[in-house]
Amino acid sequence: MSLTRHDVENIAQLARLALTEEQLPVYVDSLSKIFDFVAQLNAADTSTVEPMAHPLADQVQRMRPDEVLDSDQHAKYQRNAPRVEADLYLVPQVIE
Amino acid sequence: MTELHHLTLAQLNEGLRARRFSSVELARHFLGRIERLNPALNALITVTGEQALAQAQRADELLAAGEATSVLAGLPLIHKDIFCTDGVLTTCGSRMLSNFVAPYDATIVERLSQAGVVMLGKANMDEFAMGSSNETSWYGPVKNPWDLKKVPGGSSGGSAAAVAARLAPVATATDTGGSIRQPAALTGLTGFKPTYGRVSRYGMIAFASSLDQAGTLTYTAKDAAMVLRDMAGFDPRDSTSVDTPVPDYLAELDQPLTGLKIGLVKEFFEGGLEESTANLIREALRVYERMGAKLIEVSLPNLPLSVPTYYVVAPAECSSNLSRFDGVRFGYRCENPKNLEDMYKRSRGEGFGAEVKRRIMTGTYVLSAGYYDAYYLRAQKVRRLITDDFARAFQQVDVLMGPTSPTPAFDIGAKVDDPITMYLNDIYTIGANLAGLPAMSVPCGKVTMGDTSLPVGLQIIGPHFAEAKLLNVAHGYQNETLWHRDIPKGYE
Numbered sequence: 001m002s003l004t005r006h007d008v009e010n011i012a013q014l015a016r017l018a019l020t021e022e023q024l025p026v027y028v029d030s031l032s033k034i035f036d037f038v039a040q041l042n043a044a045d046t047s048t049v050e051p052m053a054h055p056l057a058d059q060v061q062r063m064r065p066d067e068v069l070d071s072d073q074h075a076k077y078q079r080n081a082p083r084v085e086a087d088l089y090l091v092p093q094v095i096e
Numbered sequence: 097m098t099e100l101h102h103l104t105l106a107q108l109n110e111g112l113r114a115r116r117f118s119s120v121e122l123a124r125h126f127l128g129r130i131e132r133l134n135p136a137l138n139a140l141i142t143v144t145g146e147q148a149l150a151q152a153q154r155a156d157e158l159l160a161a162g163e164a165t166s167v168l169a170g171l172p173l174i175h176k177d178i179f180c181t182d183g184v185l186t187t188c189g190s191r192m193l194s195n196f197v198a199p200y201d202a203t204i205v206e207r208l209s210q211a212g213v214v215m216l217g218k219a220n221m222d223e224f225a226m227g228s229s230n231e232t233s234w235y236g237p238v239k240n241p242w243d244l245k246k247v248p249g250g251s252s253g254g255s256a257a258a259v260a261a262r263l264a265p266v267a268t269a270t271d272t273g274g275s276i277r278q279p280a281a282l283t284g285l286t287g288f289k290p291t292y293g294r295v296s297r298y299g300m301i302a303f304a305s306s307l308d309q310a311g312t313l314t315y316t317a318k319d320a321a322m323v324l325r326d327m328a329g330f331d332p333r334d335s336t337s338v339d340t341p342v343p344d345y346l347a348e349l350d351q352p353l354t355g356l357k358i359g360l361v362k363e364f365f366e367g368g369l370e371e372s373t374a375n376l377i378r379e380a381l382r383v384y385e386r387m388g389a390k391l392i393e394v395s396l397p398n399l400p401l402s403v404p405t406y407y408v409v410a411p412a413e414c415s416s417n418l419s420r421f422d423g424v425r426f427g428y429r430c431e432n433p434k435n436l437e438d439m440y441k442r443s444r445g446e447g448f449g450a451e452v453k454r455r456i457m458t459g460t461y462v463l464s465a466g467y468y469d470a471y472y473l474r475a476q477k478v479r480r481l482i483t484d485d486f487a488r489a490f491q492q493v494d495v496l497m498g499p500t501s502p503t504p505a506f507d508i509g510a511k512v513d514d515p516i517t518m519y520l521n522d523i524y525t526i527g528a529n530l531a532g533l534p535a536m537s538v539p540c541g542k543v544t545m546g547d548t549s550l551p552v553g554l555q556i557i558g559p560h561f562a563e564a565k566l567l568n569v570a571h572g573y574q575n576e577t578l579w580h581r582d583i584p585k586g587y588e
Contacts, residue, residue, distance in 0.1 A: 008457070011457045011460050011461050011464075012457060014460050014464060015415060015444075015456050015457055015460040016419075016422075016437075016440040016441050016444055017441060017444050017445050017448070017453055017456065017457065018438075018441040018442045018444070018446070019445060019453070020445075023450070023453075026450075027453075027454065027457065030454060030515050031454065031457060031458065031461070033515070033516055034407060034454075034458055034515060034516065035461075037403075037404055037407065037516050037519075038404040038407055038408050038462075038471065038475075039404075040401060040404045041401060041404050041405065041408070041471075041474050041475060041478050042474070043401075044398065044401055044474075044477075044478050044481060046474060046477035046481070049477040049478075049480050049481060050477070051473055051476035051477050051479075051480065052476050052477070052479045052480035052483060053306065053476060054306055054336070055292045055293075055306060055307075055483070055529075055530070055531060055532025056292060056338065056532055056560065059293070059336065059338075061335055062332075062335055064332065073199065076199045077199050077425075077426075078425075079197065079199075080195070080196055080197060080199065080425070080426035080427075081424075081425050081426060082423060082424075082426075082427075082429035083429075089424055089425055091424055091436055091439065092433050092434070092435050092438075092439055093435070094435075094436050
């Protein structure tokens with residue numbers, strides 16, 4: 001299967017990735033090869049097989065009581081933020 | 097006196113208990129080796145010398161007071177930089193996290209630290225653990241101490257190079273498609289990946305959540321057993337952590353291997369396996385026969401589909417996990433974003449490297465409308481076929497054996513421009529991840545090429561939660577062979 005430049009631009013947009021002019025043709029080529037490679041899966045007879053999402057059978061998501069366990073640590077967490085003001089994360093203006 | 101870096105963890109523990117040396121002396125010894133030898137290897141991203149000496153001091157006090165309960169107390173260790181370490185830079189090998197100081201400890205970091213382990217630093221790795229050669233790291237490639245022109249394997253390449261070069265007697269690592277076992281094979285170490293869910297993933301930066309599992313790189317299976325005992329166990333903070341008791345892995349190490357049924361996977365001896373590697377694997381199997389084991393040929397007919405299955409499932413999960421990196425609350429943010437959309441796209445485009453972007457796009461595509469059934473759903477069905485093959489094999493045999501990697505370490509740069517060739521490196525290791533099985537690699541010989549000789553690994557795979565059996569089987573082999581004691585030239 002051969003992806004076009006337009007396909008890769010669409011995928012990059014869905015994934016919110018800015019690609020450079022030099023990167024685009026490299027991904028057109030390598031992603032096309034990867035989808036050719038995984039097309040081998042079409043050879044398997046899966047008509048009666050249940051999909052498997054998790055490696056251990058009969059595992060279920062656990063619930064826990066709705067209790068506060070952690071203390072407020074926003075100051076510590078916000079030390080990693082690119083921009084903070086008045087305890088708020090700053091991003092470019094969204095609403096005009 | 098034997099050099100401290102020639103001793104196994106078990107021997108180091110005895111030495112500490114007998115007061116032949118202190119934890120501070122151990123930490124200084126290994127920090128000195130890191131300072132001298134790491135620049136050529138690039139195995140570490142961060143060295144935590146001061147914290148290490150403080151932890152060692154505390155361990156010495158506990159040991160002196162007779163209050164150190166764990167066999168790991170006072171022993172030095174390097175953590176893969178995928179594990180969050182409170183107050184210490186945690187990069188995951190990525191520009192995206194090149195400024196990220198983790199605000200908490202991963203569960204395994206916390207548990208090992210409570211056991212008295214001394215952290216020397218954080219190991220280099222493929223970016224977000226995506227790679228088989230440690231060439232995708234934002235911090236540059238790691239060199240293999242057996243030959244600096246060769247890769248150490250990946251993604252836990254820094255952990256492997258560090259332990260192989262005797263910069264630490266143990267490093268933590270993670271394995272999503274072979275990232276513990278393949279570097280172990282390529283650097284002559286014992287690499288252990290437990291059953292999915294056996295070791296907590298809390299605080300381990302996620303790549304593919306249904307496949308990721310933490311483990312160890314050590315010299316011996318006995319050392320792996322020592323560390324696993326403190327790493328493993330239920331963690332309420334990881335929703336896929338399994339709530340079953342942790343056995344005493346050390347207690348079962350010396351069980352005799354008479355009557356052990358070893359399955360030789362037919363498909364493991366196909367698919368680009370180099371003859372010299374195959375010969376060393378056959379020789380290792382003869383050692384097991386001499387110990388009284390029985391070899392039985394088995395077939396896993398769907399195994400050849402494991403690499404394509406993996407390269408749908410893992411990128412799908414990766415694209416979802418890595419959507420959290422958006423330049424808002426932590427991590428890299430681009431300069432002068434025009435608007436929110438521009439900030440997302442350029443922060444991610446500039447913060448992620450080429451391979452990570454490739455996998456995010458692969459995953460985005462296979463999950464997108466119209467393609468989900470054709471790719472993702474189909475891959476999940478084939479995943480079950482592969483898992484069922486393993487289950488059938490374990491009705492006949494106790495463990496499966498074969499090579500870990502089709503070739504010894506390859507040249508840096510040799511496969512970096514050809515993703516499919518790079519992906520096929522993991523052809524023998526990926527099956528165990530898809531099925532969630534415990535698996536390991538033990539050194540079983542060396543291939544000589546020109547004036548270098550490179551290690552080869554024997555892979556051992558067991559049924560779910562058969563960690564004790566695997567460690568027993570590997571320990572038996574290491575009692576009969578000396579490959580695990582080889583040290584690369586220049587690092588003796």
